Amino acid sequence: MDGDSGAQLDVTDLQVETQQSVKERESVTLTCNSSCSLPQKTTFIWFRNTQRLNTRTVKENQLQLQSVSRHDAGNYQCAVSGYERLISPPVYLNIEYPPQSVSVSISPSGVIVEGDSVTLSCSSDSNPPALIFSWFKENQSSAVGSGQSFSISSFNSSHSGNYYCEAQNKHGSQRSESVSVTVKGIFCKHSFSFICL
Structure with a gap:
């Protein structure tokens, strides 16, 4: 002045x-x-x-x-x-927070047939973005996978169960709700087969 x-x-x-x-x-x-x-x-x-x-x-x-x-x-x-x-x-004020709204999506999203390749993807709302993802199958004591996506290349009945992921950043972690992944049938590989179980 x-x-x-x-x-x-x-x-x-x-x-x-x-x-x-x-x-x-x-x-x-x-x-x-x-x-x-x-x-x-x-x-x-x-x-x-x-x-x-x-x-x-x-x-x-x-x-x-x-x-x-x-x-x-x-x-x-x-x-x-x-x-x-x-x-x-302007000066930007950055607000950081731990993972929230953690969820799992399944691909393919429809009926899973034995032999299919199945991918589970984990998403979360966090700042900074979550970089550590762990995958769990209920009734198993240790993680079954890591990374934002978890793939099973040839799905069969032994893979059926409830899966969830856990997302983590430097401020904390949160797990998703469990999703049920179940094989719905067996792929009939032989054209001459009369019955596919």
């Missing part, structure tokens, strides 16, 4: 400072700093993804977010009341 009359504020004078990443349910403070001298009773306003935020969470030049969720992630900017068009450059 310069003199009392014709006061000017350069957009480059305002900068948002905060942590680059914060874990879900933690608290974080964003600070709006200016390289020029501002009046003591300056009112700061905040924006997330260009939408103005409720100022009840603002203390002086700080925006305080308590127990953040993934919905708090986004580009944050600040401005001085009366100079809203001179807004600070």
Whole structure:
């Protein structure tokens, strides 16, 4: 700011400072700093993804977010009341969280016949993305596979059962609901066969 009359504020004078990443349910403070001298009773306003935020969470030049969720992630900017068009450059706040909504899909999705190739795929919602996936078959004490996909090249009745996956990132892990994978019949390989069991 310069003199009392014709006061000017350069957009480059305002900068948002905060942590680059914060874990879900933690608290974080964003600070709006200016390289020029501002009046003591300056009112700061905040924006997330260009939408103005409720100022009840603002203390002086700080925006305080308590127990953040993934919905708090986004580009944050600040401005001085009366100079809203001179807004600070955006700063992205990244909210990290453990795997959630873990689920299993089966391919092929229809009837599985003995001899088919079956692939189970595991998906999850997490930040950062889950990189460790483990596969389990109920009633077996150890994992039966790893990786985001688990394939059985020649499915037979011994493979039938309930399968689930577990997705993991650096913040934790979660398992999916079990899915039933059952052979529905036996492929008849010989054209001269009268009965396929």
